[in-house]
Amino acid sequence: MIGRRFRAIGGWLADADGADRVVPRGLHAGLSVGFLSAMMAFLAVLALALALAAGRLAHSWESEIADTATLQILAGDDGIEEQARAALNVLRTTPGIQSVRMVELAEQERLLEPWLGPDIPVESLPLPLLIEVQTDRDMLNVPSLRLRLEAEAPGAVYDDHAAWRQPLVVTAERLRIFAIACLALMTLALAVVLGLAATAATAANGNAIQTLRLVGARDDFIVRAFTRRFTFGAAAGAVLGTAVGVLLLAFLPQASEQGFFLVGIGLTGWGWAAPVLVPVTAAVVAWAATRRATKASLWRWS
Amino acid sequence: MIEFDEAGFSYGGTSVLRNVSLTLAPGSFHFLIGPSGVGKTTLLRLCYMDLVPTEGAVRFFGTEIAPSDRNAVAALRRAVGVVHQDCQFLDHMSVFENIALPLRVSGIPAAERAGDIEALLEWVDLGDRVDALPPELSGGERQRAALARAVILSPDVIVADEPTGNVDWDMAQRLLALLVELNRMGKTVVIATHDLNLIRAAKGRVAARVLRLANGQVQPAGADL
Numbered sequence: 001m002i003g004r005r006f007r008a009i010g011g012w013l014a015d016a017d018g019a020d021r022v023v024p025r026g027l028h029a030g031l032s033v034g035f036l037s038a039m040m041a042f043l044a045v046l047a048l049a050l051a052l053a054a055g056r057l058a059h060s061w062e063s064e065i066a067d068t069a070t071l072q073i074l075a076g077d078d079g080i081e082e083q084a085r086a087a088l089n090v091l092r093t094t095p096g097i098q099s100v101r102m103v104e105l106a107e108q109e110r111l112l113e114p115w116l117g118p119d120i121p122v123e124s125l126p127l128p129l130l131i132e133v134q135t136d137r138d139m140l141n142v143p144s145l146r147l148r149l150e151a152e153a154p155g156a157v158y159d160d161h162a163a164w165r166q167p168l169v170v171t172a173e174r175l176r177i178f179a180i181a182c183l184a185l186m187t188l189a190l191a192v193v194l195g196l197a198a199t200a201a202t203a204a205n206g207n208a209i210q211t212l213r214l215v216g217a218r219d220d221f222i223v224r225a226f227t228r229r230f231t232f233g234a235a236a237g238a239v240l241g242t243a244v245g246v247l248l249l250a251f252l253p254q255a256s257e258q259g260f261f262l263v264g265i266g267l268t269g270w271g272w273a274a275p276v277l278v279p280v281t282a283a284v285v286a287w288a289a290t291r292r293a294t295k296a297s298l299w300r301w302s
Numbered sequence: 303m304i305e306f307d308e309a310g311f312s313y314g315g316t317s318v319l320r321n322v323s324l325t326l327a328p329g330s331f332h333f334l335i336g337p338s339g340v341g342k343t344t345l346l347r348l349c350y351m352d353l354v355p356t357e358g359a360v361r362f363f364g365t366e367i368a369p370s371d372r373n374a375v376a377a378l379r380r381a382v383g384v385v386h387q388d389c390q391f392l393d394h395m396s397v398f399e400n401i402a403l404p405l406r407v408s409g410i411p412a413a414e415r416a417g418d419i420e421a422l423l424e425w426v427d428l429g430d431r432v433d434a435l436p437p438e439l440s441g442g443e444r445q446r447a448a449l450a451r452a453v454i455l456s457p458d459v460i461v462a463d464e465p466t467g468n469v470d471w472d473m474a475q476r477l478l479a480l481l482v483e484l485n486r487m488g489k490t491v492v493i494a495t496h497d498l499n500l501i502r503a504a505k506g507r508v509a510a511r512v513l514r515l516a517n518g519q520v521q522p523a524g525a526d527l
Binding site for chain 1: 350352369370372373376377378379380384386390391392393394395399403404406407408411412451455
């Protein structure tokens with residue numbers, strides 16, 4: 001059964017019965033299908049890259065950033081060291097805290113420089129004392145930690161970045177859904193347009209179809225001929241569009257180069273293999289849409 | 303072989319054929335005559351199910367084929383060779399490929415039957431036009447190529463609609479000779495024509511039955527032919 005199906009697909013690809021030859025080569029129609037498919041494939045590659053990048057981004061914000069927190073000691077100058085010692089003591093005895101690190105004044109200065117400029121006397125500002133904390137989310141009980149800090153170091157504020165991290169995760173997730181929706185819509189649009197093109201092509205080749213029927217061609221032979229022509233045209237266009245899209249992505253700066261997520265839309269690792277799916281999908285969609293449209297046209301003419 | 307049983311056909315509300323009862327027996331030769339527009343082409347199209355009777359029935363080789371059974375209709379058309387009035391070629395394919403078209407749609411590789419096709423091309427005197435495209439052929443050449451295509455699958459019945467309509471008298475005689483030769487091979491031949499000289503020329507060469515189509519009905523033609 002499977003062997004027979006593979007032989008049938010092989011015969012179709014090799015055009016064993018020469019069905020392809022009977023369809024007149026309409027240069028205009030062929031180019032239109034190829035060009036349309038190339039454009040769709042190009043956009044699909046970009047949408048695919050966006051979906052993958054948004055997924056990476058969401059994962060990054062969800063996991064990597066979520067494992068860090070900051071402790072701010074807001075007490076006045078006289079009690080800040082005492083508060084810091086108490087807070088560090090709480091942190092070191094709390095399960096789920098993997099490491100703690102004091103953020104030096106120079107480091108704070110570097111962090112503030114983009115906003116305040118290079119010549120601001122940071123030491124004169126009432127900056128809180130910062131402690132960077134690495135956590136294990138599975139083990140850490142944040143409400144319990146907050147309660148202990150409130151009791152033993154009231155000037156300490158534990159910030160796990162949830163306030164600004166969560167909207168970013170949601171945004172990245174929505175961006176990914178948007179990109180996937182774009183892919184789905186493009187696939188649907190390709191199917192509809194190719195279906196219309198196939199219907200137009202069968203109408204334009206009415207005489208050829210009539211001749212084929214006159215000499216005893218079965219409908220599946222005629223359907224095969226038109227389907228093959230359109231599928232190969234769409235696949236060729238999609239390969240071209242995909243290649244251009246991948247080239248464009250290859251020349252985009254990578255996220256690591258700039259440290260800013262918007263330039264990290266390019267593909268990474270196994271993600272480079274994903275665009276292979278675009279021409280394959282285009283060919284399958286073209287095959288299904290053309291087959292359906294040609295069958296419907298032949299049925300109407302019967 | 304092909305049997306019309308009180309068959310009739312109407313285009314919309316206009317009746318073209320009524321109560322036609324006719325048997326096209328194996329190996330018989332028929333001329334179908336009548337003025338233009340009387341329904342000769344309609345009757346021929348019923349012979350290969352390009353049309354379906356709106357009343358009565360047409361049986362092929364003893365069975366009635368449902369028009370919805372597209373595979374059976376396709377199989378019928380392989381058993382009935384048609385020489386269409388305007389030949390109906392695929393203009394982007396060569397004469398050789400057009401003649402081999404019934405083989406191609408039947409899944410028979412043309413290469414396997416290349417010898418037969420070449421012999422057939424010689425038989426219709428188109429041996430030197432193998433690679434020509436249909437638009438490059440003269441009227442007579444087109445008719446002969448259409449005849450070659452109609453017989454490539456060795457059908458039991460050959461239906462020709464005005465095969466000599468666009469050719470000179472010498473070419474008409476040549477085409478007639480080819481059709482008579484096919485009939486001698488046992489093929490049933492049905493020719494629709496309004497050329498009475500062609501029928502007269504056939505007398506003495508073949509035992510042809512002449513049918514006149516008038517007022518939507520088929521009648522045997524008189525002895526004046």
